[in-house]
Amino acid sequence: MKFFLNVLFALISLNMLSCQRVKKSDVPKAVKATFEAKYPGEDDPDWRLDRNDNFESHFKINGEHYRADFSPNGNWIETERNIKKKELPKIIREKLKSDYDDYKIVEIEVVDHHSKGIFYDVELKKDGKKQDIEFTIKGEIIN
Structure with a gap:
């Protein structure tokens, strides 16, 4: 169990180093609009900018954590869930x-x-x- 927690901590740390937090006000309107259309009712995602300058939204649906990526012009790229x-x-x-x-x-x-x-x-x-x-x-x- 301790090993698992250490690996999890390392992965979270690596993810935080590879992504930069973004204020909601700095997320392009096109990105927000696509997110809202794709995930209606999910109005409070955490936003990050990844190393490819894509916007990552981190949010929950029914208690499950999701990450969805969007290009700066608002195109949806993918959604992932562990x-x-x-x-x-x-x-x-x-x-x-x-x-x-x-x-x-x-x-x-x-x-x-x-x-x-x-x-x-x-x-x-x-x-x-x-x-x-x-x-x-x-x-x-x-x-």
């Missing part, structure tokens, strides 16, 4: 066990992307090297 391994489709869990059993799972996200659609992003680690693998709902690797 999930547990047991929430992955069975076919992906089986693929991880058969092909990546000697890897440690660092993070799992379900992603809704503007061009790729819904997929699962699994971050793995082995011998100090991290690797992200994106899976379709059917367990096919897309990256």
Whole structure:
């Protein structure tokens, strides 16, 4: 448990270093409008500017944490939510066990992307090297 908390703290710290908080008043109107249209009723997100100058909104829906990214002109890019391994489709869990059993799972996200659609992003680690693998709902690797 202590190891998990240390990893979680490191990930949060890294995320905070890679993103800069933005005042709500500094978020472009087009970004706010797209956010409000996509997530009606979610009117109090925390905003950050990522290293690509995209705007990240951090918010909750039904107690679940989400992050949605928007380009400066207001185009929605993607929405992500962390999930547990047991929430992955069975076919992906089986693929991880058969092909990546000697890897440690660092993070799992379900992603809704503007061009790729819904997929699962699994971050793995082995011998100090991290690797992200994106899976379709059917367990096919897309990256």
